[in-house]
Amino acid sequence: MxxxxxxxxxxxxxxxxxxxxxxxxxxxxxxxxxxxxxxxxxxxxxxxxxxxxxxxxxxxxxxxxxxxxxxPGFVDTHRHMWQSALRGVGADWTLGNYVQWIMIKWRHLFRPQDIYAANYMSMVEAVYDGVTTVLDYSHGLRTPEHAEAAVDALFDVPARARFAYGNALAPDLGWVVDGRVDDMLDNRFSSTDQLVTMQLALDGISPTDEAKAALDFARARELPIISHAGVFKAYEDAQIAFLHAYGALSPSYTLVHGGALSDESFRLIADSGAHLSISAESEDSAGQGYPPVSQARRFGVPISLSMDSVAWWSGDMFSAMRATLNAERAMVHHIAHQQGNVVVNNDTRAMDVLEYATLGGARALGLDDEIxxxxxxxxxxxxxxxxxxxxxxxxxxxxxxxxxxxxxxxxxxxxxxxxxxxxxxxxVGVDLDRARSLVAQSVEYLRSRISNAEWEEALIPPPYVARQTWRSQSV
Ligand SMILES: [Zn+2]
Missing domain, CATH: 2.30.40.10 (Urease, subunit C, domain 1)
Structure with missing residues (x-):
């Protein structure tokens, strides 16, 4: 041999x-x-x-x-690449810890060059790991300069990516129609013959004028949309009901997580042809909701897999498949045991999660005719x-x-x-040394803006605390 x-x-x-x-x-x-x-x-x-x-x-x-x-190469349908210089910081975080540190306290620290460095490294990492297509859920783009930096990095590595333009730090979705997205489309995405394509990442969708205008804009420009959805105590059934009522759910809409949604929401999603991106590593630890493999399969909602952010969890799609299958089978056995039954044959198979990690991702991005x-x-x-x-x-x-x-x-x-x-x-032809150097510079800057005490507090969250509810604008 x-x-x-x-x-x-x-x-x-x-x-x-x-x-x-x-x-x-x-x-x-x-x-x-x-x-x-x-x-x-x-x-x-x-x-x-x-x-x-x-x-x-x-x-x-x-x-x-x-x-x-x-x-076929893996397709990751939801990765916040802009956070990758903070790799592993949140290994013990819940969703609440993540929101507290990255999305509230540190979000303003990121300069365009920090976005560039993280995205560049994240692309290199994806290539190295066999993730040939990544959806960059880029929700830290508070200025057009940040967005340019994100896109520059995606173009600077010859791998396939979907740039999902987002700005979860904004007070509402008015940024979608203020010209910056149009400019980006005109300047960087007028050709379809390129490895990097574009869509929107919209968070904080509720029945507001800004959200309606953003959804109208996406429809007019034929831009696919991805949104966090079905996140316990953050985004629940009302978001799906609004998207359905407004006619926004479609096969070019991907909903991330989904564990906190009712059967009725799953029925609406299935009827629309929208896709689900399950981030089992993230959901298992952070608490967005139980990975809803069973619900999606029962209603026929197409599944893809994703890693969320390497600031918390891995960028390893082998692990995504394992985490998804383990979570699903553990729950099926657990429910059966509670009813005094045993599971004779597993329903969800290894080939199923392999499909979610490859062809399922391609379908979610509308690229299954090509990859x-x-x-x-x-x-x-x-x-x-x-x-x-x-x-x-x-x-x-x-x-x-x-x-x-x-x-x-x-x-x-x-x-x-x-x-x-x-x-x-x-x-080969992908510059890991440059990525490492850029990330080192970015980390040096970011750490210089965070006190040692705060950094230590972030790395080691206090012992378990239960709260009835928490709310945030952005997850
Ligand atoms: Zn996410």
Whole structure:
């Protein structure tokens, strides 16, 4: 067996065809399923062919995959990339702690260059981890200069992203129609032939004139929308009822979390075709509401997965799949036990969460015609795992292996839009050193504006306190 990650291989040049040979191809294409000993040929940004014993084009680079898992790149449908310089600070935070520190106390500290540094690092991290498309839920953009910086960073790494323009720090949604979003659309997003596309991230939606104007604007400009929703004691059923009554829910609307919503809200969401983004790592710890996998599946609401913010939790989509499946199965068993029953067969399967993490994300972004599965004609966003580590010996159940065995350290090769950006475990044409330097400068500045006492208090929240309610403008 050829061992990935050990044998030296020539690095594919831009524009050179690439043939992955004899991989275990987890296509996520319902017609093909998992294909063993299968070749995948990529040419000119697209998957040209999937099959056995494909002919090798002249000047192609052949990657001898030898049974390694090849899957479509992960799609994260909700990540606050602007917070990534504060990585891990909130490991013990609840949602209330997060709102207190980042969204109230520290939000004003972020300069445009801090947004740039965090977004740039976050893009590099995504590539490194096999997350080939990220929705940047960019809700810290208090000025147009902050927004420009966010977008600059997304464009400066050749990976796929959806810029979701947000400003949760504003008193209302009037910013959507004051010209800044139009300017951004005209100046940076007039072409559809680019890796970064744009939509809106709207928080604080209620039946106000500003919210109605923002929703009207999105409809007129055909901009998809993402919103936090179904967050316990923050955004509940009234938000969904308003969006429904105003005719704003549609297949281009994604609702994040959803655990605090009633069955009636789920029925309205399902009828509209809107999508759900479940952030199980976040919901498990922060308390937005229980990851509503069962409800979404029962009503037929399409699911995608997301990481929320690396200021709290990981950016690891393997972990997202695990957290989602663990939460769902634990609850199903728990409910059955309370009723004196046992669960004989698990309903939600590893392949289900793998679909949520790939094709489900592509669907939520309206990109499933182009990405999300390994299908001839689609754009080549691919992730090849190593085959020579203990955990990769031996792969009997590919989907289960991806969910419960594999991790970020197993990501060998990452291709986005047909271009190899990680090869043999190392980034290619993506500047990690620059990202690290920018983040270091940003952290130095941010920490200089926060007292040591406050920093320590943030890192170590006081012991458990229950409150009946808390409210905030922004989550
Ligand atoms: Zn969020």
């Amino acid at each position: 050829h061992n990935l990650g050990i044998a030296a291989r020539p690095t594919p040049r831009l524009g050179q065809p690439v043939l992955f040979r004899r991989a275990t191809v987890v296509t996520m294409n319902p017609h093909d399923g998992v294909l063993r000993d299968t070749d995948v040929l990529v040419r000119n940004s697209r998957i040209e062919a999937v099959g056995r014993h494909l002919e090798v084009p002249a000047n192609a680079v052949v990657i001898e995959a030898d049974g390694a898992l090849l899957l 999300g599965s390994i299908t001839p004609g689609k754009l080549a966003d691919l992730v090849l795992l190593r085959n020579d580590t203990p955990v990769m010996t031996t792969v009997h159940n590919p989907a289960g292996h991806l969910v419960f065995q594999a991790g970020r350290g197993d990501v060998d090769t990452v291709m986005i839009n047909g271009r190899v950006l990680k090869y043999q475990g190392r980034l």
